[in-house]
Amino acid sequence: MRGVEVLSFLVSTAVLYSVYLILASSMEIEYGELGLPSFAKAAFFALGAFAVGALTVRLGALLTGVALEGEFKLVSYRYATLISASVARNPALGLALFAVPLLVALPLAVLMGLAASYPALRLREDHLAIALIAFSESVRVVARNYEPLVGGTFGAGVVDFLAWLRSPWKELALLAVALAMGFGAWLVEYRISTSPLGRVLRAVRDDEVAAQAYGKDVARLRAQILALGSAMAAVAGVLYAFYAGTVNPDDFTVSRTFIVVLMVVVGGRGNPFGPPVGAAVYLLLDRGITLVKHYIPVPFDVNYLSYILMGLLLILLLLKRPGGIVPERPLLTLRRALPQRGSAAAPQQRGAEGGGPAGT
Amino acid sequence: MSRSPLFLAKNVSKRFGGVRALNGVTISVERGSLTLLMGPNGSGKTTFIQVASGLLAPEEGRLFFEGRDITPYPPHLRFKLGITSTFQTPRLFPSLSVIENVLLAAQGDRGFLGSLRGDEEEVVERAFEVLRTLSLDGVWDRPASALSGGQMKLLELARALVSEPKLLLLDEPLAGVNPALAGEIMSRLTKACRELGVTVLMVEHRLDIALKHADHAYVMHNGSVIAQGAPEEVVENPEVARAYLGE
Amino acid sequence: MLDVLVGALVYSNLLALLAIGLSLMLLTCRVSNFAHGDVVTTGLYAAYTASVLLRVSPYACIPFALLAGGLVSLLSFLLVFDPLRRAGGGPVTLMVASMAVGIIIRYSLHAYADVMQRTLGVYTRQFVLSDFELQLAGLRVPGVLPLSSLTAAVLLVSLYVLLYRTRLGVAMRAAIENPQLAESLGIDVKRVFAIGWFLSGALAGAAGVFLPFRVISDPDVGWSMLLPAFASVVVGGIGSLAGSVAGAYVVGFSELLLSYLLATLGVSTAYRPLISFAAIVATLLLRPKGLSSLWSR
Numbered sequence: 001m002r003g004v005e006v007l008s009f010l011v012s013t014a015v016l017y018s019v020y021l022i023l024a025s026s027m028e029i030e031y032g033e034l035g036l037p038s039f040a041k042a043a044f045f046a047l048g049a050f051a052v053g054a055l056t057v058r059l060g061a062l063l064t065g066v067a068l069e070g071e072f073k074l075v076s077y078r079y080a081t082l083i084s085a086s087v088a089r090n091p092a093l094g095l096a097l098f099a100v101p102l103l104v105a106l107p108l109a110v111l112m113g114l115a116a117s118y119p120a121l122r123l124r125e126d127h128l129a130i131a132l133i134a135f136s137e138s139v140r141v142v143a144r145n146y147e148p149l150v151g152g153t154f155g156a157g158v159v160d161f162l163a164w165l166r167s168p169w170k171e172l173a174l175l176a177v178a179l180a181m182g183f184g185a186w187l188v189e190y191r192i193s194t195s196p197l198g199r200v201l202r203a204v205r206d207d208e209v210a211a212q213a214y215g216k217d218v219a220r221l222r223a224q225i226l227a228l229g230s231a232m233a234a235v236a237g238v239l240y241a242f243y244a245g246t247v248n249p250d251d252f253t254v255s256r257t258f259i260v261v262l263m264v265v266v267g268g269r270g271n272p273f274g275p276p277v278g279a280a281v282y283l284l285l286d287r288g289i290t291l292v293k294h295y296i297p298v299p300f301d302v303n304y305l306s307y308i309l310m311g312l313l314l315i316l317l318l319l320k321r322p323g324g325i326v327p328e329r330p331l332l333t334l335r336r337a338l339p340q341r342g343s344a345a346a347p348q349q350r351g352a353e354g355g356g357p358a359g360t
Numbered sequence: 361m362s363r364s365p366l367f368l369a370k371n372v373s374k375r376f377g378g379v380r381a382l383n384g385v386t387i388s389v390e391r392g393s394l395t396l397l398m399g400p401n402g403s404g405k406t407t408f409i410q411v412a413s414g415l416l417a418p419e420e421g422r423l424f425f426e427g428r429d430i431t432p433y434p435p436h437l438r439f440k441l442g443i444t445s446t447f448q449t450p451r452l453f454p455s456l457s458v459i460e461n462v463l464l465a466a467q468g469d470r471g472f473l474g475s476l477r478g479d480e481e482e483v484v485e486r487a488f489e490v491l492r493t494l495s496l497d498g499v500w501d502r503p504a505s506a507l508s509g510g511q512m513k514l515l516e517l518a519r520a521l522v523s524e525p526k527l528l529l530l531d532e533p534l535a536g537v538n539p540a541l542a543g544e545i546m547s548r549l550t551k552a553c554r555e556l557g558v559t560v561l562m563v564e565h566r567l568d569i570a571l572k573h574a575d576h577a578y579v580m581h582n583g584s585v586i587a588q589g590a591p592e593e594v595v596e597n598p599e600v601a602r603a604y605l606g607e
Numbered sequence: 608m609l610d611v612l613v614g615a616l617v618y619s620n621l622l623a624l625l626a627i628g629l630s631l632m633l634l635t636c637r638v639s640n641f642a643h644g645d646v647v648t649t650g651l652y653a654a655y656t657a658s659v660l661l662r663v664s665p666y667a668c669i670p671f672a673l674l675a676g677g678l679v680s681l682l683s684f685l686l687v688f689d690p691l692r693r694a695g696g697g698p699v700t701l702m703v704a705s706m707a708v709g710i711i712i713r714y715s716l717h718a719y720a721d722v723m724q725r726t727l728g729v730y731t732r733q734f735v736l737s738d739f740e741l742q743l744a745g746l747r748v749p750g751v752l753p754l755s756s757l758t759a760a761v762l763l764v765s766l767y768v769l770l771y772r773t774r775l776g777v778a779m780r781a782a783i784e785n786p787q788l789a790e791s792l793g794i795d796v797k798r799v800f801a802i803g804w805f806l807s808g809a810l811a812g813a814a815g816v817f818l819p820f821r822v823i824s825d826p827d828v829g830w831s832m833l834l835p836a837f838a839s840v841v842v843g844g845i846g847s848l849a850g851s852v853a854g855a856y857v858v859g860f861s862e863l864l865l866s867y868l869l870a871t872l873g874v875s876t877a878y879r880p881l882i883s884f885a886a887i888v889a890t891l892l893l894r895p896k897g898l899s900s901l902w903s904r
Binding site for chain 3: 031124127130131138141254255258261298305312322
């Protein structure tokens with residue numbers, strides 16, 4: 001009994017870590033590397049989750065020949081359980097129910113990301129951030145009031161796509177899927193950050209005009225990166241919805257975006273290792289406090305403490321170590337090209353960060 | 361009809377609010393030449409460079425490059441055609457290292473997926489060569505923000521040179537450079553340009569250094585071209601003297 | 608319909624108190640302060656606590672709200688925004704910091720609400736306060752209408768007088784215009800900005816006093832006013848103090864009247880926040896200078 005609990009705690013922590021790793025990686029590419037405050041992250045995250053919430057029950061019913069009766073918001077959980085029972089006998093159905101929302105959400109997220117790049121070209125960065133936050137909240141307000149989508153404030157039930165597996169294999173399978181997605185997303189981010197493309201992104205972030213003068217199509221770049229980042233966030237949303245087993249619009253508030261931004265800033269903007277570090281720090285604090293909450297004698301709900309601590313940590317870092325836990329390094333994109341050079345023109349790498357100003 | 365120039369600006373006008381910064385300016389740059397653009401402060405030289413590089417759009421007039429009308433082209437497309445411009449005060453990418461600043465200008469546009477590949481030994485080689493030419497190879501791995509003012513100026517030039525442009529637009533490459541070094545830099549720069557076959561249009565105040573390298577000179581005053589011709593003749597022109605003395 | 612108008616006016620009064628502070632903070636520190644909504648909530652709980660302890664109406668406790676809001680805002684300036692501004696933090700970095708400040712305030716208030724409920728034995732979540740009614744021109748109106756209007760008018764006029772009729776105001780506007788120059792003229796820019804932040808927070812705190820008379824209140828309630836307040840700033844024209852006040856009334860009345868009209872067409876009033884969200888996006892994209900473009904170029 002104890003072992004099962006430990007397993008499910010570990011699995012849920014690892015899945016959440018993967019979800020946040022995907023979100024933070026996408027935010028790192030957009031905000032950390034390109035300098036684009038894509039603060040509608042929660043909306044793109046929600047898009048993936050909504051695809052799951054809106055589709056698995058309906059599609060599952062269609063594929064198993066069950067007629068949906070009653071208002072969606074009232075019956076979705078019941079049908080989710082019913083269809084999960086079918087999935088238990090039919091793994092292919094489970095895989096289909098996993099794949100279809102993903103295939104629906106991805107192109108939608110790409111399109112929405114491209115749409116978001118329109119204001120990104122026209123607005124000052126802080127105005128863009130506010131506009132995107134307003135957009136993100138609009139998505140949430142619509143979703144929580146338009147009940148046929150994902151049941152409004154009732155939320156929507158999600159079919160268990162792994163119902164054909166028994167415990168503990170089910171948990172382990174979910175773990176494997178989550179880790180594959182999480183580290184896949186991080187590898188994309190790492191690859192971009194350390195490639196010539198990452199160099200272009202940081203150049204645009206540093207000086208947009210100069211980047212244009214050196215042949216970089218900033219408009220196209222922003223559209224591409226926002227499309228990619230949005231698609232990544234949607235993947236995280238799909239994963240999160242299947243993990244949670246339910247989709248609730250109020251799960252996708254500005255605070256969610258903020259937590260992701262926080263991971264990137266705490267981890268280190270511009271450093272490809274920032275997202276895994278930042279996500280780990282957040283989960284350590286959040287889960288750590290959940291674990292020890294019974295031992296902390298405070299006259300209020302201890303969960304508030306983790307938010308307060310996160311806020312304090314972020315501010316302390318911004319003030320004392322603005323580069324984050326693993327700050328950006330100036331030499332990022334040469335790892336593959338330099339070793340073959342020999343030492344003729346490439347002197348030993350001296351502390352690139354430490355090298356002080358060379359005087360006037 | 362003579363052979364068409366590499367770059368031609370025809371009747372270009374640009375206004376800032378009520379101020380006419382450029383007033384029907386026509387400038388042509390012959391292939392392989394070094395053309396000097398002179399004039400007192402505020403005469404419109406920098407504005408012209410920015411119009412030529414695409415950072416500013418003219419209200420009137422057209423720009424031609426290799427016979428093609430490039431007036432509507434944004435800066436990044438002009439760069440791809442072979443026009444590179446530098447900034448008067450260097451606009452480096454401060455958080456990138458020196459070598460990466462240069463690489464950014466050297467790497468071609470390989471598209472989104474193409475530029476994920478890191479196989480750029482050849483480009484890196486070229487970048488180090490340019491750094492060596494400008495004596496910057498000793499600081500190749502420093503962040504650009506840690507350079508001295510003069511080094512920043514040199515890095516700006518290195519970036520421009522490494523892109524191997526057909527036309528290089530230089531806006532006061534010597535401003536802020538240690539006077540003892542300025543002559544040396546100008547010699548190296550012009551030598552590199554001649555070797556690479558780069559045509560240059562240069563704004564520069566340091567006439568003592570710049571004039572002897574120039575093939576042709578234009579003089580601007582209050583947004584208009586008031587004289588042009590061989591450098592030695594232009595500086596003898598009484599109207600030019602009056603413009604500089606401030607009439 | 609009268610209810611809608613009353614609601615719109617009260618709501619706009621509160622938005623105006625928030626928006627002018629948001630503008631002032633944008634002007635002084637270039638920060639879009641996402642903690643400002645939580646300063647409202649701070650004022651709310653300060654006045655509520657005082658009214659429970661002193662057994663008087665919350666309306667009588669506005670001074671506590673002013674003080675609490677002002678102090679929280681001042682502290683955030685001194686401890687976070689001023690150092691970050693000096694360290695050269697960009698507007699988005701400052702915005703992220705303000706979100707962190709907001710979270711700290713909000714969850715501290717959550718914790719405080721638990722403690723307050725336990726020690727004072729009053730509801731501190733999902734509560735409304737009962738208002739008094741009075742006869743005004745033959746109509747029965749809730750007390751919050753004249754009182755919030757009066758408070759907004761007094762505070763906004765005082766701020767105007769301070770900014771445009773006193774030496775401190777001259778110094779503040781000079782410091783906003785050109786901090787370096789102001790510094791060299793002997794103005795203590797930090798002190799002047801600090802006063803600006805205290806006043807911004809005080810106004811927001813005062814707005815908090817009126818909230819529980821109109822909406823179900825909890826420690827998140829101020830946060831939910833933040834985006835409409837930003838909409839007021841944007842619609843009014845970013846950087847214009849007068850514009851923010853005008854924007855507040857435009858946004859406040861549009862939100863309530865439009866959602867009322869839509870409700871008669873069968874659209875749920877729950878979609879109401881969309882109006883101010885759409886106003887933000889549309890104004891920024893189509894008319895970035897907002898209302899202020901009407902009277903200045």
